[in-house]
Amino acid sequence: MPRAADVVEWARPPGVGEAWWIQGLSPLRRGSRTREHPWRAQVTPLSAGAAAGAPSNREEGEPKPSARVLVVEDEADIAALIAYQLTREGYRVETALTGTVALDAVHRELPDLIVLDRMLPGLSGDEVLQSLRADDATRNVPILILTARREQQDRISGLELGADDYLTKPFSPRELVLRVDAVLRRAQGELKPVAGGGRILRAGPLRLDVGAHIATLDGDEITLTPTEFRLLRVLMERRGRTQSRRQLLSEAWSEDSIAAGRLRTRTVDMHVRRLRGKLGSAGHRIETVRGFGYRFRTEPG
Structure with a gap:
């Protein structure tokens, strides 16, 4: 069973089709720091009726992306929600609950895009962003900040640090997917x-x-x-x-x-x-x- 401090990879299991759901994602003990306790990741098929209520955002027949996204978010349930939404749209997703683990994951395998929370325990999201932009090997990785810091100056400072886009919580999962799509399209056309x-x-x-x-x-x-x-x-x-x-x-x-x-x-x-x-x-x-x-x-x- 993975611990919350580890990188968790989210991918659709073999034999599981479009109708699926991620369950059991909250910490086992509510009210405690999520990084200190194990958490479960379970993917199960939906019934036909439930599947109708959670369609993919993409048009029927539209090709799905295969880009790899790293989600850096210290709240396990939010990380799981993001992973679910992006994986349902065809992305390969990993989640990391701390900045240190995120940097290790990036240097192990460069992601196509990073969704980054600013308020992380220990190494902050801003420090992660600065570290990535200062390294020639990672400076061009697209980064979308997803954070509760919503004031105008927060947005400006995040973009000045080098973020490609900025989305505040609470957020629309649909908007998140569209922004990820847009940032990746932009990045793939640059180099x-x-x-x-x-x-x-x-x-x-x-x-x-x-x-x-x-x-x-x-x-x-x-x-x-x-x-x-x-x-x-x-x-x-x-x-x-x-x-x-x-x-x-x-x-x-x-x-x-x-x-x-x-x-x-x-x-x-x-x-x-x-x-x-x-x-x-x-x-x-x-x-x-x-x-x-x-x-x-x-x-x-």
């Missing part, structure tokens, strides 16, 4: 493998060859300085996520320049203005987030 192990970032007519350090617009090469190229790369890699000026400074400029105090956050503004001009028709995709920084627009508009 394209190319020969030699390089990466291509694409946004409409704009194409960034990360390995060759070449940017093109409608097939024509754009002349960018090394700093402008790094700035554009960071924004495109994290499209849809607001990046503060300080974050952009730390990513696109040399550590020596920052340490020497020669750079100020307004330096970013000057480079963004020049970069927008060089990008021509694609320049509007670098949006200003007043008072915070910049983000690369996910869709043209």
Whole structure:
């Protein structure tokens, strides 16, 4: 029997069809910290009548995803609800009830997306997020924050830390699935493998060859300085996520320049203005987030 501190994998058992349910998910002893007590995960078929009341959210005949989602949530019943909903939609799901266990799971096998609670015991969700974004191996994993922290400043701080999306509790399971779908669609369109192990970032007519350090617009090469190229790369890699000026400074400029105090956050503004001009028709995709920084627009508009 798994303990709550372990990663629990949720997958539809062989022979169990669309009509199924997850039961027995609450801690065995109510009122105690869930991570301290065992909990059960049981998947059982529904009767035909009960199945009619819990249809899949997808249209009949629509292909189901096979992406792997890691749910990091310290409340076992909520983790189980999320796992049930996502697994019913075809996702492969693992749950972790602590930040430490979550990081171990990520480094063991990189998930396609993480659903992350901010208020975790021990290592907080914010610390997990910062750790993932600071590691080259995990920095591009899409992360959807799901939390009870619902104030505007909470949302802003979560997105500034590097979350791809932010959903507050109580939440609609239907909305959660749709947001997971959307974040994954967006992420899967960002990074394209190319020969030699390089990466291509694409946004409409704009194409960034990360390995060759070449940017093109409608097939024509754009002349960018090394700093402008790094700035554009960071924004495109994290499209849809607001990046503060300080974050952009730390990513696109040399550590020596920052340490020497020669750079100020307004330096970013000057480079963004020049970069927008060089990008021509694609320049509007670098949006200003007043008072915070910049983000690369996910869709043209």
